[in-house]
Amino acid sequence: MVVPDKSILKNLEPEVAAINAALVDNLQTHVPLIAEVGRHILLSGGKRIRPLLFILSARMCGCQGNHLTGFSTMFEYLHAATLLHDDVIDASSVRRGASTANTIWGNQAVILVGDFLLAKALSLAVTTDKLKILQVLSHATTMMAEGEILQLLHAGNLKISEAEYFEVITRKTAILMAAACRIGAILGEVPPGQEEALSQMGMNLGITFQVVDDILDYAGDARELGKEVCADLREGRVTLPLIYALAQASPPDRERLAAIAQALTPELAPELRGLLDKYGSLDYARTVARSYTLKALENLETFPPSQEKTYFWAITEELLARTH
């Protein structure tokens, strides 16, 4: 296994700058408020991981050209739409260290701008002139909504199984990254096996991404994350580290974990963290995340060496190692 050097990701900075410019350009609307809310959610941070996965997939499959940047915004718009609706649903006030759009403009406008961005994403998919791309993206959008609803139904459910957890994160997070990679492959018109391999790679990277996100919610630095630690649990999301700890804990520890989870205060966070560590929950989750990156790297093996492949290796490492 080649150990990729994350520092090469700096070479993608021009791509990220071009994506950021296209995100603003493509936000053409008749209603200034939409552009305002849109810019707030789109430009207040974000790593553009979905547009980059798409652009690199397309290029690795032989499709070049600046038009990729424009197309790539569909994934970020769709992602932003779900962030806006998520923030309304969770009544969140802070995202990436800034006030959420719902705090500034109210739930009503934010729900509707989410709808606008969702529609805009699908409108952009139409401009690719490929029906199959629409099929992949509208299917992903449907599955994402299902994933969000599953997550809502599991809110506060301390009995959620690992399988159910993976079902939720596959739908709510991984499916869009899989779609970004698959759609890149479709534009490159590669054989079905390679298209499938890239889609699987996106799926595995998406699962890695979400598992790491869920680890950081317990182990990250609040300032670096731009949100409070344990914010997910406070909003009722029972994620892999806690699921594992609950399964492994002695009966009294399990009872204590459940009690803390149901009424979490900042004062209780260190005790919760202590119990998670006692059962090696964060290490377990890191091992799981690592296993998905290995699968992602395996998916890449169908492809001959290329610069894009090197970037994918580096992104895989970066997703695993990120601290925010």
Add this chain to the structure above:
Amino acid sequence: MVVPDKSILKNLEPEVAAINAALVDNLQTHVPLIAEVGRHILLSGGKRIRPLLFILSARMCGCQGNHLTGFSTMFEYLHAATLLHDDVIDASSVRRGASTANTIWGNQAVILVGDFLLAKALSLAVTTDKLKILQVLSHATTMMAEGEILQLLHAGNLKISEAEYFEVITRKTAILMAAACRIGAILGEVPPGQEEALSQMGMNLGITFQVVDDILDYAGDARELGKEVCADLREGRVTLPLIYALAQASPPDRERLAAIAQALTPELAPELRGLLDKYGSLDYARTVARSYTLKALENLETFPPSQEKTYFWAITEELLARTH
């Protein structure tokens, strides 16, 4: 001008029954709650006007077959998605005489089921295998979100002009009816002139529909409507009858109208109605609605006589004459 007989619309009952069955069939989902909320909003009434416009357009353009019923559900799903989000935004508790979904399942689930139905509508559009249909539908969806946001921005705005009012209703209501008719024409592969005429007819019927809706909000029977009278104004929507009355009223009457509009109670409703009648506002709005039906009938003139054309005539009359 032929005076159409509304009673022939009874002949469309089998179509409506087939649409209702398809609405349930196509609501395949992995998550039972989605189907439950979906059935609640879809089957608690509704005239299926959008699916019918689509089916009749397609047939009049020479496209026959049972597959039209399945396709037709995309328009009802998209419409239902906007109803769900509207009810969350307006915090409505009653629609069509029944409790709203947000009252039963909460805002969070309802926002997400709205997203699901929106995505489902676009997924169904993909099954037509025609990219142009996706283009029309995703564009309409974008414009609908813009229309809803414009409406929100005009909430409580007693200075809204007639032009601004028409802009809102064109986007939030008429564009989807225009899309239903245009997409029927696209399936029928008629020449561009006929496609455009049918789209315009849908647009004109949509404007008629909304103006009549806005008249009924003042003049309708609460029980028949399944909601309180003046519900729109209470939610801040200043519509054609009030816009006209404000423009025509003497300064003291205008002041009184504004005062009532800003703090409307059920006790003040008769006084408001009296002022609207004093300036002939409802008659004015009816005249406007009638003028759009005449435009719709004109749009139909490009088409040779057919059973579908007769149905369109009858629908036009029905939309104008409806009392709920």
